Amino acid sequence: MANNASMTNTKTIVSLENWTGYRFGLIASRLGSFIAPMYEDRHKLTVPAWRSLAVIARYQPLTAAQLATLTSSDAFKVARAIDLLVRRGLIHRDVDKADRRRASLKLSADGRKVYKDIEKFVVRVERELMAAxxxxxxxxxxxxxxxxxxxxxxxxxxxxxxxxx
CATH class of the missing domain: 1.20.5 (Single alpha-helices involved in coiled-coils or other helix-helix interfaces)
Structure with missing residues (x-):
């Protein structure tokens, strides 16, 4: 009986809709579901590719490891996103002459154009969201x-x- 009482006292009941991660996840999912079709349809980019393009635009030049950290993505998703962006000519992957295992990632001219197009849309959505x-x-x-x-x-x-x- 004492165990049950102490267990009850140490638990704080928080309803699902008040869990921070759940709420953040819902908002992020809803926002992503609204925005993603724009860059998927207009630019044939996946969510990880767009996220990678945006992070490279902001922090370039950077390595794949830095990109993975800044996007909170695993190495496999980042590698696939980088490959897609390189194939599409949206980023340059320049091998580090001092350490051939490392590469520096930067936007190409086409990458800047695509980024700017998507950024205009995202900024308008962000303004409308934050107007609340x-x-x-x-x-x-x-x-x-x-x-x-x-x-x-x-x-x-x-x-x-x-x-x-």
Whole structure:
């Protein structure tokens, strides 16, 4: 009986719709489902390819390992996205002369054009989405997201999954 009581006291009931990951996932999925058909239809890009193109546009030049980290994608998805983008002529993959295992990824002129086309669409959608919030709420949201990202990366992941089992 004491075990049941202590188990009940240590559990905090949080409804599914209040789970941060669930809510973030829903919003991201809904937003992605709205945006993805644009770049799939107009530019024949997959979600990982578009995400990779956008990250390369922002942080170029970078390596495949850096791209994987910045997109939170596994090496296989990143490799496929890079291959697609190179085949389509949207990025250049230049082998590092000092270390032939590494390559530097940069947008090509065509890649910049495709990126700019998609960016215009995404920015318009982002503005409409964020119109639901005032300037203070946007600032609080961005600061809160930074804090949550930091907490996940620095505190929670560092402790390992076992702590939470």
């Amino acid at each position: 919030l005032d300037a203070h709420e946007i600032d609080v949201l961005r600061r809160s997201l930074d804090k949550l990202d930091h907490q996940l990366e620095v505190q929670i992941k560092a402790q390992g999954r076992e702590k939470f089992l």
